Amino acid sequence: MSSSAGLRVRAAVADATAHAFHEAEKRLPSDVVAALKRAAAEETGEIARGELENILANIARAEELEVPICQDTGVPVVYISLPPGVPLSDELYEGVAEGVRRATEEVPLRPNVVDPLTRENTGDNTGPGMPAIHVSPGERFTVTVLPKGAGAENMSRIVMLLPSQKEQIPRFVAETMLVAGGKPCPPVVLGVGIGGTFDGAAALAKEALLEPIDCMTPFEQELCDAVNRLGIGPMGLGGRNTALAVKVKMAGCHTASLPVAVNVQCWACRRATVEVRR
Amino acid sequence: MTPVRLATPLGDEISDLYAGDRVLLSGRVYTARDEAHLRMMEEGIPFDPCGAVVYHCGPVIQGDRIVAAGPTTSARMNALTGFLLDRGVKGLIGKGGMGKGVVEQLKGRGVYFAFTGGCAALASSCMRLEGVYYSDLGMAEAIWEISLTDLPLVVGIDTHGNDLFGKVEESARESFDREFSR
Numbered sequence: 001m002s003s004s005a006g007l008r009v010r011a012a013v014a015d016a017t018a019h020a021f022h023e024a025e026k027r028l029p030s031d032v033v034a035a036l037k038r039a040a041a042e043e044t045g046e047i048a049r050g051e052l053e054n055i056l057a058n059i060a061r062a063e064e065l066e067v068p069i070c071q072d073t074g075v076p077v078v079y080i081s082l083p084p085g086v087p088l089s090d091e092l093y094e095g096v097a098e099g100v101r102r103a104t105e106e107v108p109l110r111p112n113v114v115d116p117l118t119r120e121n122t123g124d125n126t127g128p129g130m131p132a133i134h135v136s137p138g139e140r141f142t143v144t145v146l147p148k149g150a151g152a153e154n155m156s157r158i159v160m161l162l163p164s165q166k167e168q169i170p171r172f173v174a175e176t177m178l179v180a181g182g183k184p185c186p187p188v189v190l191g192v193g194i195g196g197t198f199d200g201a202a203a204l205a206k207e208a209l210l211e212p213i214d215c216m217t218p219f220e221q222e223l224c225d226a227v228n229r230l231g232i233g234p235m236g237l238g239g240r241n242t243a244l245a246v247k248v249k250m251a252g253c254h255t256a257s258l259p260v261a262v263n264v265q266c267w268a269c270r271r272a273t274v275e276v277r278r
Numbered sequence: 279m280t281p282v283r284l285a286t287p288l289g290d291e292i293s294d295l296y297a298g299d300r301v302l303l304s305g306r307v308y309t310a311r312d313e314a315h316l317r318m319m320e321e322g323i324p325f326d327p328c329g330a331v332v333y334h335c336g337p338v339i340q341g342d343r344i345v346a347a348g349p350t351t352s353a354r355m356n357a358l359t360g361f362l363l364d365r366g367v368k369g370l371i372g373k374g375g376m377g378k379g380v381v382e383q384l385k386g387r388g389v390y391f392a393f394t395g396g397c398a399a400l401a402s403s404c405m406r407l408e409g410v411y412y413s414d415l416g417m418a419e420a421i422w423e424i425s426l427t428d429l430p431l432v433v434g435i436d437t438h439g440n441d442l443f444g445k446v447e448e449s450a451r452e453s454f455d456r457e458f459s460r
Contacts, residue, residue, distance in 0.1 A: 046279065046300075047298060047300070047432055047442075050300060050430070050432065051394050051432075054394040054397050054400060054430060055394060055396065055397060057397075057400050058348075058394070058396065058397035058398070058399050058400035058401075059399075061399040061400050061403050062398075062399035065399055065402075065403065067338075067345050067346055067398075067399050067402065068338060068345065068346045068398060068399070069346075069396065069398065069399060070346065070348050070395075070396040070397075070398045071335070071336060071337050071338050071345075071346035071347050071348050071398040072336075072348070072350070072396075072398075073338065073346075108338060108340055108345065109338075110336065110338045110346075110417060110418055111416075111417070111418075112418075121416055149396075151350070151351050151373075151374075151395065154351075170458075171458045174454060174457070174458065175454065175458075178450055178451065178454050181374065181375070181443065181446075181447050181450070182373065182374040182375055182392075182395075182443055182446075183351050183353060183373075183374040185373065185374075185395035185396050226457070229453055229457065230450040230453050230454060231446065231449055231450055231453060232446060232447075232450050233446065234394075235373060235374070235392060235394055235395055236374060236375060236443050236446055236447070237392060237432060237434070237442055237443070237446060238442070238445075238446040238449075266395065266396055267396060268396045
């Protein structure tokens with residue numbers, strides 16, 4: 001790529017990334033809002049209903065005041081879809097990082113990214129390996145952001161089951177929420193990755209969170225019902241809605257392996273996709 | 279049930295509260311997360327702790343404006359809370375509940391209020407910024423002094439040892455064991 005074309009791509013990716021953060025941090029996708037409204041209508045207890053009313057009032061306030069939905073604006077997880085003819089280049093990565101730095105000032109985002117051991121804050125939500133960027137080929141040139149807060153992320157788990165233990169999957173998913181209780185801000189969305197490799201299952205679990213939550217397969221519904229029977233409820237204060245949805249993504253795996261990962265996502269299931277305008 | 283109206287500094291009226299009660303809280307609160315707790319333990323509490331309320335929160339602040347200020351996970355402060363109660367702090371606000379040790383420490387002297395996690399915009403629209411301590415710890419870890427108007431809360435742990443989170447957790451454990459133990 002010539003350097004001027006490279007600079008154009010970098011600037012266009014930075015624009016799309018910053019724009020996507022503005023969208024994702026202040027407005028929840030319509031499928032998520034609909035799921036929260038349905039949950040509020042289903043709750044019979046005063047406390048559970050009150051929590052969901054606070055959540056719905058908060059979503060409305062964030063949109064009206066143009067402020068982030070949650071003060072934990074997350075760490076940046078970014079998915080790039082790359083159409084034919086656009087080469088995979090450093091400019092893409094640099095463009096995303098530039099977009100994150102801009103969003104940190106403009107939205108504004110809380111600077112959350114620190115060195116894992118010294119805990120020194122980089123101040124702009126970038127750093128080694130951060131933003132986390134996943135690139136895949138696609139029809140359109142898009143940037144999708146999934147700002148990931150720590151309350152929910154910290155409760156995520158992975159297990160390497162034996163190939164004979166597939167009936168243990170619902171138990172592991174439900175147990176993940178039993179251990180989590182109210183900490184990940186339920187009602188949650190659970191991304192479940194089944195198969196692939198140790199690292200791949202975790203990536204699948206997170207990618208599952210990009211899927212719309214207003215429909216579930218029978219297997220996903222079964223997992224969701226198992227979680228909701230725990231009665232943890234909104235914010236761990238009790239109620240019918242512990243999970244809004246469970247989304248599953250699978251990949252082929254080694255005949256001797258069965259990796260299963262659960263990525264926990266709070267009710268603020270933030271995601272936004274913006275086309276890169278070159 | 280109509281929510282109970284309370285104002286800081288809190289006094290003996292907190293013994294009338296029971297886990298599950300809904301409250302509208304007004305007055306001063308002080309944000310504090312892990313780092314602020316550690317420094318207060320070392321250097322002393324920089325505000326008057328008598329009847330004070332500590333809010334587990336790392337807000338987004340822009341200039342003198344509170345942009346977003348929902349609660350953070352309180353359990354991280356389980357081991358860091360006793361000294362505050364010893365010095366007269368009577369209220370804690372956060373999300374997710376606190377450990378059994380804190381439930382004991384709160385008996386007869388303090389209340390844990392649950393505020394809905396993630397409700398940062400709702401919170402900031404009930405808040406005004408009054409001051410800051412330990413600003414060198416950075417935005418998320420500094421102590422921000424905030425005045426509240428009618429923040430909607432639920433009593434999670436009362437002064438009588440009732441713990442709503444603990445109760446829900448126990449019944450979730452029973453449901454799980456019924457379904458999956460074999």
